[in-house]
Amino acid sequence: TKTTFVASINISLLSAEPEKRGVLCFDVNEQGLIAIGQTGSQDKEICVYTSQGEFLYGYTFNCTQSFCVEWDEQHVNIYFIRSDVIISLDSDGNILDIKAVQDTIDNNSYRNSLLYSTTRAVGNTTYQIRNDMGIFNWIATSYSQIVTIDATGAESIIYDVNSMQLAKMITVIVIVGIFVGTAIGIIVRGLPKYRKKTDR
Numbered sequence: 001t002k003t004t005f006v007a008s009i010n011i012s013l014l015s016a017e018p019e020k021r022g023v024l025c026f027d028v029n030e031q032g033l034i035a036i037g038q039t040g041s042q043d044k045e046i047c048v049y050t051s052q053g054e055f056l057y058g059y060t061f062n063c064t065q066s067f068c069v070e071w072d073e074q075h076v077n078i079y080f081i082r083s084d085v086i087i088s089l090d091s092d093g094n095i096l097d098i099k100a101v102q103d104t105i106d107n108n109s110y111r112n113s114l115l116y117s118t119t120r121a122v123g124n125t126t127y128q129i130r131n132d133m134g135i136f137n138w139i140a141t142s143y144s145q146i147v148t149i150d151a152t153g154a155e156s157i158i159y160d161v162n163s164m165q166l167a168k169m170i171t172v173i174v175i176v177g178i179f180v181g182t183a184i185g186i187i188v189r190g191l192p193k194y195r196k197k198t199d200r
Helices: 002-009 105-116 134-139 162-190
Strands: 012-014 023-028 034-038 043-049 055-062 067-072 075-080 085-089 095-100 119-122 125-130 145-149 155-160
Touching (some): 002 055, 002 085, 023 105, 034 067
Parallel strands (some): 023 067
Antiparallel strands (some): 012 055, 023 034, 043 055, 067 075, 085 095, 119 125
């Protein structure tokens, strides 16, 4: 079963930084290294950055289900939600371990905290994922920024795809609007027309 699962996801190491995309999930270890799960279609990516936003390495893999990422000291764990499988990887892309996750209340609660938590605290620094797209924040399906907040409350943006995400969202809305408008126009033109009768 392990061999079949590994073959199906076809995971490989990324030594060069790929195109930055929206953030689905993230985690931060005690050294301040940030693991980011990025959006995509079938091919997903996890990228590891320093606390200053410098790319170190990453992984790409086939995945058509939800996933989340966590640190296990210096190793990265990928949690495949639907399959209930966790794979542990080192910085060279080697698979160290594969485990099945039992369906328990505690495990489900922990999984949801990985999936939906938007903050991580390491020492006196808070790491936060967020959107800064105004009225479009409420329809965003991923996050566009990662910021650090120090003990004084000062913020630093270390990962930012806000402009790109906003442009994509506006494009999609325009295309959907054109499609809906065209469909309504076709329906209206196809309706039978009735002429009002007048008394002579």
